Amino acid sequence: MKRSHLIFWQLLVAVAIFASWHLVANWPIFADPKKVQFFFSTPIAVMKRVYEFFATGIIWRHLWITLSETLLAFIIGSLSGIAAGFWLARNPRVSAVLDPYVKMLNALPRVVLAPIFMLWFGLGIWSKVALGVTLVFFIVFFAVYQGVKEVSQTILANARMLGMNDRQLFRHVYWPSALSWMFSSLHASVGFALVGAVVGEYMGSAAGLGYLIHEAESTFDVTGVFAGMVVLSAFVIFIDWLVTLAENRLLAWRPQAHERTT
Amino acid sequence: MAEGGALPAVQLAGIEVSFGEGATIFVAVSGVDLNVAAGEFVAIVGPTGCGKSTLLNVIGGLLSASAGTAFVEGQAVRGISKPCGYLFQADALMPWKTALANVAVALEVAGIARSQAERQAREFLARVGLARFCDRYPHQLSGGQKKRVALAQVLIRDPRILLMDEPFGPLDAQTRVLMGGLLLKLWQQDRKAVLFVTHDLDEAIALADRVVVMSAGPQSHIIAQHKVDLPRPREAAEIRMDPAFHVLQKAIWNDLRAEVMRAYGDEFAAIGGKP
Numbered sequence: 001m002k003r004s005h006l007i008f009w010q011l012l013v014a015v016a017i018f019a020s021w022h023l024v025a026n027w028p029i030f031a032d033p034k035k036v037q038f039f040f041s042t043p044i045a046v047m048k049r050v051y052e053f054f055a056t057g058i059i060w061r062h063l064w065i066t067l068s069e070t071l072l073a074f075i076i077g078s079l080s081g082i083a084a085g086f087w088l089a090r091n092p093r094v095s096a097v098l099d100p101y102v103k104m105l106n107a108l109p110r111v112v113l114a115p116i117f118m119l120w121f122g123l124g125i126w127s128k129v130a131l132g133v134t135l136v137f138f139i140v141f142f143a144v145y146q147g148v149k150e151v152s153q154t155i156l157a158n159a160r161m162l163g164m165n166d167r168q169l170f171r172h173v174y175w176p177s178a179l180s181w182m183f184s185s186l187h188a189s190v191g192f193a194l195v196g197a198v199v200g201e202y203m204g205s206a207a208g209l210g211y212l213i214h215e216a217e218s219t220f221d222v223t224g225v226f227a228g229m230v231v232l233s234a235f236v237i238f239i240d241w242l243v244t245l246a247e248n249r250l251l252a253w254r255p256q257a258h259e260r261t262t
Numbered sequence: 263m264a265e266g267g268a269l270p271a272v273q274l275a276g277i278e279v280s281f282g283e284g285a286t287i288f289v290a291v292s293g294v295d296l297n298v299a300a301g302e303f304v305a306i307v308g309p310t311g312c313g314k315s316t317l318l319n320v321i322g323g324l325l326s327a328s329a330g331t332a333f334v335e336g337q338a339v340r341g342i343s344k345p346c347g348y349l350f351q352a353d354a355l356m357p358w359k360t361a362l363a364n365v366a367v368a369l370e371v372a373g374i375a376r377s378q379a380e381r382q383a384r385e386f387l388a389r390v391g392l393a394r395f396c397d398r399y400p401h402q403l404s405g406g407q408k409k410r411v412a413l414a415q416v417l418i419r420d421p422r423i424l425l426m427d428e429p430f431g432p433l434d435a436q437t438r439v440l441m442g443g444l445l446l447k448l449w450q451q452d453r454k455a456v457l458f459v460t461h462d463l464d465e466a467i468a469l470a471d472r473v474v475v476m477s478a479g480p481q482s483h484i485i486a487q488h489k490v491d492l493p494r495p496r497e498a499a500e501i502r503m504d505p506a507f508h509v510l511q512k513a514i515w516n517d518l519r520a521e522v523m524r525a526y527g528d529e530f531a532a533i534g535g536k537p
Contacts, residue, residue, distance in 0.1 A: 157324050158354035158412075160342055162368045162419065172367055176358040253358045255401040 073132025085144025132196025147181030347421030
């Protein structure tokens with residue numbers, strides 16, 4: 001499909017959803033429009049609210065808070081995940097001892113940690129960052145661990161025959177291999193950093209997109225909830241697009257699933 | 263260790279290599295003695311799984327022998343053997359580096375500045391006919407091209423001894439002959455000592471000064487050695503038509519046949535086939 005056609009069809013889906021939402025919310029097709037509007041609001045009201053968010057500028061502060069929480073969680077989680085992944089992969093004994101604990105921590109639903117982090121780090125951004133870190137850390141950790149463990153033995157033997165010492169092996173073989181695994185889970189880890197931030201805000205905070213949605217919910221302001229969700233989804237798509245850009249640059253050496261022919 | 267003045271490039275004395283221990287011990291090679299003179303091209307042939315690669319790994323210092331000693335240029339092998347370059351059977355290029363970077367890194371790790379390493383790498387890639395492919399990543403190259411990059415990567419360090427483990431094994435028949443020709447051309451310029459492991463008898467005879475035949479494993483050992491006195495310089499593709507080639511082929515195959523049969527056990531006997 002041509003790119004312009006694709007965009008046309010993608011837009012058509014959005015128009016169809018908004019049109020049917022608008023119809024159901026304004027005419028008694030399924031139920032009394034008043035009731036429908038109470039539960040689902042109307043697309044025009046939601047868009048108006050989104051416009052107000054930006055027109056008054058109140059949204060920028062929330063976006064900024066959520067963005068910084070996401071980035072901090074991603075950076076701290078990735079760095080610690082890389083360090084731990086390398087360390088455990090290069091020390092099989094330590095890794096064998098710690099294995100059940102790593103599994104245990106990873107299996108723990110992270111939401112239960114949120115109140116404890118509030119207690120430890122307060123209601124500011126750091127409790128949200130901490131929540132995001134616990135999510136990102138394990139994704140990156142497992143990816144890097146795998147990446148170091150699964151370096152091809154032939155590549156390793158070849159690198160050693162080329163005269164590489166331990167430091168050079170790290171730089172030319174282990175590090176790129178681990179990074180390639182980490183980047184392949186980049187979408188997941190950035191996504192989870194955002195989940196950590198929003199869930200944390202939702203549980204208790206004074207700013208951020210999660211806070212915005214939660215505030216609207218607690219006053220039965222369905223329009224506000226939907227407007228918050230629209231902004232959040234647009235934000236997610238934007239972040240995901242940035243990740244794709246970064247990925248294309250960093251993983252240029254990788255064979256594509258379908259090599260571009262144009 | 264010197265015999266008659268010149269030091270052998272490689273000397274194996276009573277090499278035994280075993281894997282595992284106790285009841286599950288597997289003795290791959292046992293009692294292998296072999297000398298390779300400086301500048302000599304030696305091919306090792308033998309049935310699958312006879313421990314040919316194991317010997318190369320011992321010489322390269324990637325594997326330690328459980329008995330006996332390997333000497334490289336008179337020095338007992340301990341750790342990676344510096345004078346050796348090793349061309350592997352499987353893909354050994356770093357997939358995250360371009361062809362140029364893969365070749366240049368072999369010099370960079372020896373402390374040569376990147377710009378100079380890259381200049382030399384370009385030259386070596388041109389020598390294996392890949393001047394136009396410097397910026398390609400390994401996945402963008404064909405099997406034969408990857409092998410040539412790997413060859414450039416090994417040769418750029420100018421090793422005095424080349425260890426080659428079925429390097430052209432994964433390639434198709436025609437590409438193999440061409441690669442053999444390229445290897446001979448490069449080798450004839452500076453005559454390194456070469457240990458070339460293959461299961462392809464024709465390839466062994468076309469390239470080598472001497473063909474060493476190994477028995478089927480376990481406890482694989484050398485059962486015969488044949489001198490190949492075909493004239494040099496050779497054309498890897500045309501030498502196969504030479505009548506002397508066929509005489510050698512027949513003689514070596516006579517030694518090899520029983521071992522190949524043994525390696526396959528009764529798999530072929532069951533269908534009444536003869537290898």
